[in-house]
Structure formats: structure tokens, C-alpha cells
Amino acid sequence: MDILRFATAGSVDDGKSTLIGRLLYDTKTVFQDQIDAVERASKDRGDEHVNLALLTDGLRAEREQGITIDVAYRYFATPNRKFIIADTPGHIQYTRNMVTGASTADLALILVDARKGLVEQSRRHAFLATLLQVPHLVLVVNKMDLVDYSQEVYESIRDEFTQFAAKLRVPDLTVMPVSALAGDNVVSRSDNMPWYDGPSLLHHLENVHVASDRNLIDVRFPVQYVIRPQSDDWHDYRGYAGQVMGGVLKKGDEVMVLPSGFTSRILAVETADGEVDEAFPPMSVTVRLEDEIDVSRGDMICRPHNQPAVAQDIDAMICWMDESSPMRLGGKYAIKHTTRSARTIVKQLQYRLDVNSLHRDEEATALSLNEIGRVRLRTTVPLMADDYTRNRNTGGFVLVDEATNRTVAAGMITTVS
Amino acid sequence: MTTSPTHDYQLSQLDVLEAESIFVMREVVAEFERPVLLFSGGKDSIVMLRLAEKAFYPARIPFAVMHVDTGHNFDEVLAFRDQRVAELKVQLIVASVQEAIDAGQVVEPPDGTRNRIQTPVLLDALDKHRFTAIFGGARRDEDKARAKERMYSFRDEFGQWDPKNQRPELWSLYNGRIHAGESIRVFPLSNWTELDIWHYIKREEIELPSIYYAHERDVFERDGMLFAVHEHKQPRPQETVFTEIVRYRTVGDASLTAAVRSQADTVDLVIDEVASTRVTERGATRGDDKFSEAAMEDRKREGYF
Numbered sequence: 221m222d223i224l225r226f227a228t229a230g231s232v233d234d235g236k237s238t239l240i241g242r243l244l245y246d247t248k249t250v251f252q253d254q255i256d257a258v259e260r261a262s263k264d265r266g267d268e269h270v271n272l273a274l275l276t277d278g279l280r281a282e283r284e285q286g287i288t289i290d291v292a293y294r295y296f297a298t299p300n301r302k303f304i305i306a307d308t309p310g311h312i313q314y315t316r317n318m319v320t321g322a323s324t325a326d327l328a329l330i331l332v333d334a335r336k337g338l339v340e341q342s343r344r345h346a347f348l349a350t351l352l353q354v355p356h357l358v359l360v361v362n363k364m365d366l367v368d369y370s371q372e373v374y375e376s377i378r379d380e381f382t383q384f385a386a387k388l389r390v391p392d393l394t395v396m397p398v399s400a401l402a403g404d405n406v407v408s409r410s411d412n413m414p415w416y417d418g419p420s421l422l423h424h425l426e427n428v429h430v431a432s433d434r435n436l437i438d439v440r441f442p443v444q445y446v447i448r449p450q451s452d453d454w455h456d457y458r459g460y461a462g463q464v465m466g467g468v469l470k471k472g473d474e475v476m477v478l479p480s481g482f483t484s485r486i487l488a489v490e491t492a493d494g495e496v497d498e499a500f501p502p503m504s505v506t507v508r509l510e511d512e513i514d515v516s517r518g519d520m521i522c523r524p525h526n527q528p529a530v531a532q533d534i535d536a537m538i539c540w541m542d543e544s545s546p547m548r549l550g551g552k553y554a555i556k557h558t559t560r561s562a563r564t565i566v567k568q569l570q571y572r573l574d575v576n577s578l579h580r581d582e583e584a585t586a587l588s589l590n591e592i593g594r595v596r597l598r599t600t601v602p603l604m605a606d607d608y609t610r611n612r613n614t615g616g617f618v619l620v621d622e623a624t625n626r627t628v629a630a631g632m633i634t635t636v637s
Numbered sequence: 638m639t640t641s642p643t644h645d646y647q648l649s650q651l652d653v654l655e656a657e658s659i660f661v662m663r664e665v666v667a668e669f670e671r672p673v674l675l676f677s678g679g680k681d682s683i684v685m686l687r688l689a690e691k692a693f694y695p696a697r698i699p700f701a702v703m704h705v706d707t708g709h710n711f712d713e714v715l716a717f718r719d720q721r722v723a724e725l726k727v728q729l730i731v732a733s734v735q736e737a738i739d740a741g742q743v744v745e746p747p748d749g750t751r752n753r754i755q756t757p758v759l760l761d762a763l764d765k766h767r768f769t770a771i772f773g774g775a776r777r778d779e780d781k782a783r784a785k786e787r788m789y790s791f792r793d794e795f796g797q798w799d800p801k802n803q804r805p806e807l808w809s810l811y812n813g814r815i816h817a818g819e820s821i822r823v824f825p826l827s828n829w830t831e832l833d834i835w836h837y838i839k840r841e842e843i844e845l846p847s848i849y850y851a852h853e854r855d856v857f858e859r860d861g862m863l864f865a866v867h868e869h870k871q872p873r874p875q876e877t878v879f880t881e882i883v884r885y886r887t888v889g890d891a892s893l894t895a896a897v898r899s900q901a902d903t904v905d906l907v908i909d910e911v912a913s914t915r916v917t918e919r920g921a922t923r924g925d926d927k928f929s930e931a932a933m934e935d936r937k938r939e940g941y942f
Contacts, residue, residue: 223650249747252915290803292784293777295830302650304828316805324809445663449696457695462807463660470644476640492694500646506694509884541805556810616808625814627804634713 227306227321229345230331239400246407249296261565315590365399439467441521442558459506465613518560520604529636540587542628547587557617559605568596610631658825669770676702678718679888681774701728707751708735709869717846732762782934794818851902862895886918
């Protein structure tokens with residue numbers, strides 16, 4: 221059994237909570253005491269029906285206001301797969317939360333209300349999903365029961381979206397008509413839409429192939445921690461612990477350590493359960509090298525003929541996430557990239573992107589909350605980086621305000637020089 | 638490297654979860670000066686210890702463990718706690734609620750339950766030992782408020798959680814920067830479910846306190862839950878005591894934690910039972926979460942973990 225991580229997106233009343241509620245309910249993930257609690261709370265609030273959104277809106281403020289404030293993570297499983305849902309709010313703070321949820325997602329669900337068709341938010345969410353390189357996209361045309369299960373309505377939304385998606389880099393797009401409320405095409409195929417011959421949503425989630433989305437070509441092993449037991453039994457032991465962020469590591473492989481450029485061979489790839497034949501993403505292992513070379517946290521182990529760029533000038537798309545202060549040209553921030561921490565200065569803001577029209581504003585000098593722009597950064601020490609499109613783990617970074625310690629931006633590297 | 642993959646390079650879900658948890662533990666140890674792991678002797682913290690063992694092998698676990706002891710323990714669990722820390726050669730710090738009551742730092746609530754007064758005792762101990770990163774075994778599937786919490790949960794100088802003001806968490810980049818007095822609660826098991834925990838216990842052949850498996854016990858019923866007769870949990874005159882075959886799904890303060898009727902006396906039977914149950918573990922066994930709709934959120938805001 222493997223894991224699929226997916227993020228949900230959509231505007232406020234498109235039925236996202238109902239869809240999640242339906243998936244959880246029909247896969248028997250909702251427990252009786254949770255249903256009881258929701259029924260009780262719905263009654264106390266004077267709601268007419270059992271309010272399924274209360275299953276997912278867990279905070280006091282969310283329940284008071286009837287909106288989702290922050291990303292929540294939920295879990296369900298079928299006999300084939302475990303699912304982690306990043307349930308992102310459709311509300312005003314959409315961009316930041318969508319980016320957060322999509323950063324680790326294998327798949328994004330974008331909901332639209334069949335009565336309303338594509339709205340700004342649908343395009344925005346599709347754009348964000350592609351910016352974050354979510355490998356699989358599913359457009360869920362919901363509330364089909366409210367348009368008499370009309371094939372025409374569905375097809376016109378599908379065609380409009382397909383046209384729009386052609387402008388973005390969407391590796392895999394699936395479109396499906398559902399009614400989350402009535403359960404059509406959510407867990408099982410619906411008799412109400414005989415004209416639709418695709419899979420149900422759950423069937424698609426269970427079968428979409430995600431293993432091949434990882435980069436198994438470029439060996440990337442950011443050193444996280446050096447294990448040196450101070451014990452008699454393991455006197456000379458020196459292991460480099462970390463998580464494989466790309467490629468496949470094997471005993472005997474020739475490797476290079478960056479930024480020093482020293483080369484050696486892999487003596488062993490180990491876990492606490494013993495040596496392993498090979499290590500690949502996302503395994504957490506310990507690598508030992510044949511030679512005693514200087515390797516520490518923040519260094520990167522790769523192959524001599526396949527190295528990431530080692531650079532202090534970084535071009536990246538960034539999404540600004542801080543509400544209290546905007547990103548300013550010349551601003552200095554702490555940067556966290558793989559296991560390396562450094563400081564950085566914003567040298568240039570090439571443009572600010574209008575997420576709705578995809579228009580580039582080259583006159584912009586700042587980015588405020590939820591705005592996206594392309595920047596050039598200069599870092600205090602070199603980063604070992606790849607283009608985000610090639611590797612989400614070695615191409616993504618965050619910026620932290622050094623005074624407040626708040627995480628203020630997410631970055632996706634476009635070019636390293 | 639140009640080798641094309643000859644197989645699918647698939648990892649099981651347990652392997653993926655284990656790899657993620659180990660990554661998080663190593664991050665914390667690499668970046669924080671004084672981490673500590675909260676260890677109650679319950680199944681989640683026992684799994685955490687196994688993960689810590691694996692993360693730093695062949696070195697020893699590089700941090701201490703701390704038990705916030707309400708004084709209302711199940712004997713089996715305390716014995717297990719002491720045995721496990723001795724085996725792993727880790728330092729055990731006990732923060733005693735009883736001592737805090739005796740010293741007048743906290744007041745015993747009239748109903749005799751000590752869950753809420755654990756929080757100030759925990760915060761005092763963290764302060765005293767200057768711990769900056771505190772590992773907890775909490776999981777997001779336990780509670781609605783937990784589902785909202787980050788892997789790294791920032792706490793201010795009062796240990797408070799502000800759910801509206803959480804740091805965004807992207808990829809596997811965790812922001813552990815804090816000012817003096819502030820701390821980070823770290824939840825490496827965030828993405829695990831109760832069933833994952835049990836599958837892992839089976840796979841790793843992890844030993845647990847015996848009360849997790851079906852056994853006979855004298856119990857009485859209160860608020861729809863089965864409580865064991867215990868030094869600190871006595872039936873009221875109208876409540877009848879009877880013998881029942883039960884087990885515990887969670888292990889906490891004996892005055893609050895209820896047992897469930899169960900015949901599951903092996904790990905396989907427990908897995909079958911957990912897979913088919915219609916009630917959450919907290920719903921079935923925790924009196925403390927029934928105080929209000931947002932009981933967990935409220936306690937976390939005060940500094941609970």
C-alpha cells in the first residue's frame with residue numbers, strides 16, 4: 221500500500237467540505253462519535269441540516285464564522301492506498317494556503333460549481349497548482365444534480381478549462397462530473413450520467429500513478445546530520461544522515477560532496493535495520509564514505525557528472541506570505557533551502573504576476589500578502605540547487621524574517637547561475 | 638547518473654511515514670540545542686522512541702525524555718516506562734503534578750481529575766530545563782484541532798498555541814527559529830493514523846504495556862464509558878462494579894482514561910478491532926475531550942501539547 225497526497229482547492233461555496241465529507245463518509249473514515257458531535261453541534265447552532273463542514277472545520281473561529289481559516293490535514297485509506305488530504309480554504313487567504321497545501325501534493329483537486337462554471341478562482345488555483353508543479357490535476361465539476369446532469373453543461377466547462385490549461389504546464393489533467401451531495405461519481409460511477417465513461421473520483425485517486433513523479437535520475441542527498449557515536453563499539457563510525465531527495469544511491473557509487481568538490485565512494489548505505497542495496501526518495505538513510513573527507517550539515521552528496529548548480533545568485537518565483545510586512549527590494553532575509561540555512565538579499569524584482577490575468581507588472585517594487593513575483597536573490601553562501609521543475613525538493617526554499625522569525629515567503633527556483 | 642530504474646522504487650506507507658518522522662527528528666536535533674521528548678509510556682510515545690532509536694543509530698538517542706506525571710498512573714505503564722528508558726539508556730525527567738500540588742503551585746480540581754493542571758507543570762518543567770524543542774507523539778487524526786496543527790508548532794513564551802497565526806510549512810522545510818523563552822512543539826507522527834501506529838507496532842515487534850491488550854479488570858460505567866476501579870477512580874455509591882474483559886486504546890491519567898470492551902489480546906486482533914471500530918480512540922476513552930466541542934483547542938491554547 222502506498223500514499224497519495226492531494227490538495228483540494230476551489231472557491232467558497234463550491235461544495236468542497238461536502239466532497240471531503242462524502243469521501244470520508246463513504247470510505248467509513250468518519251466515526252460514529254464524530255457524526256454524533258456534528259449532529260449535536262448543528263442542532264445547537266440552529267442549522268437546518270447536519271452541517272458536514274463541521275466535520276472538517278475544527279477551530280472555534282472557523283465554526284463561529286462558518287469558514288475555513290487554515291489548511292487542515294485529513295486521512296483516509298482504502299485497501300489500496302492511504303490518502304493525505306491537504307484541505308485548503310477557498311477564502312481570501314487562498315494563495316498562501318493553497319501554496320502550502322500544494323507544495324507536497326501529488327495531485328490537486330479543483331472544484332467548480334456546474335451552475336457557475338469557471339470563475340477567477342478556478343483559473344487561479346489551476347495556475348498555482350502548476351506553479352507548484354503538482355503532477356496531476358483533476359477538475360471536478362460539482363453540483364451536477366443542480367444542472368439536471370446535463371452533458372452539455374459539463375462539456376462546455378471541460379472545454380473551456382482545457383483551453384485555459386493549454387497555456388499552463390499541466391502534465392496530467394483529468395476532468396469529471398460529480399455531485400458530492402448526492403454521491404454521483406464520487407465513490408462509484410453514477411447512473412445519472414450514462415454519457416460519462418470515465419472513472420469515479422475515488423477510483424482515479426486510487427489508481428493514478430505517482431511513483432514515477434519522483435526524480436530517480438539526479439542523485440541529491442542533502443546532509444542533515446552527522447552521526448558519530450562516542451562509544452567504544454562504534455569508535456570510528458562516521459555516517460551522514462539524511463533523506464534522499466533525488467536519484468538512487470548504491471554502495472560503490474562514486475560521489476561528490478558539494479560545495480567542497482571532494483570525491484569518494486559510498487562504503488555503505490544503512491538504516492538502523494542494516495545495510496540496504498539502494499536508497500531512493502523519500503528514504504531516510506545514513507551514508508558512509510570510503511574516505512575521511514570533511515562533510516557537514518548543509519552539504520550535498522551527488523554524482524561527479526551530475527551536479528546541482530552551486531550558486532549565490534538565484535532566480536526564483538516567490539509567493540509572499542506575510543501579512544504584516546511586504547517584500548521589499550533590498551530586503552534581507554534568512555533563507556532555508558534543503559538542509560542549508562543562509563542569509564539573502566533581494567537584488568531585483570523582475571516582475572509581479574497578476575495571478576488572474578497572468579499579466580506581468582514590471583514596474584512593481586514590492587510584493588504584499590499572497591502576491592507572486594519573480595526575483596533575483598543573492599545569498600551569503602552558495603546553495604546547491606536545481607530548477608524547481610526538475611526537483612521540487614532541491615528547487616524549493618522559504619524565506620524567514622530575521623526580526624520576527626515568521627516564514628514570509630515560499631520560493632521556487634527557476635534558474636541558477 | 639544515467640541508470641534507468643529497473644523497478645518501481647515503491648515504498649510502503651509505513652516506510653514513507655517512518656522516513657518522514659526520522660527526517661523531522663534529525664532536523665530538530667541538528668538545529669535545536671535542547672530538545673526533549675515527552676514520554677508517557679503510551680503507544681504513540683513508545684513508537685516515537687523507536688523512531689528516535691532508528692534516526693540516530695548506531696549512536697544513542699541524543700536527548701532526554703520527560704514524563705509529566707499526574708500521579709494517577711496505571712502501575713503497568715509506570716513499570717514499562719522505567720524499563721524502556723533503562724534499556725535505551727536515556728535520561729528520564731519526571732515533572733510531578735503531585736509535587737506541584739503539594740508546593741501550592743497548582744490546585745487540585747474538585748473532581749479529582751488532573752489533566753488540566755498538567756499544563757502549568759509541563760510549562761514549568763520546560764522552563765526549568767530550558768527545553769526549546771519538545772517532541773510530542775500527537776497525531777492529526779486524533780482531533781479536529783490537531784488536524785490544523787503544523788509539524789513544527791510554534792509556542793510563545795507562555796507555551797500558547799495560536800491557531801490563527803501559524804507558520805506556513807512548505808515541502809520539508811521547517812522553520813525552527815525562535816526568540817529566547819519561545820519554543821517549538823514538534824509532532825513527527827502528525828501524518829500517522831491510529832491504524833498506522835498499530836501496523837508499525839506489529840512490524841517492528843514493539844513491546845507495549847500489557848493494558849493495551851484484552852485482560853480482566855474490575856470496572857464501572859460512567860457517562861457511557863468504562864472506568865477501571867483505581868486508587869484514584871472510585872465508583873459512586875449508585876455505580877455497580879463488575880468484572881469485564883477490556884483493553885485500553887489510549888493510556889493516560891487513570892482518573893480520566895476509560896477502557897473498551899475487547900477480546901483483542903494480540904496485536905493482530907487489535908489491528909482487526911481498530912480497523913473495524915466505529916468510534917474514535919478519544920471518543921471512546923477520553924473523558925477530558927468531552928468537556929466541550931473545542932476542548933482540545935482550548936487546552937492547546939493554554940500550552941497543552
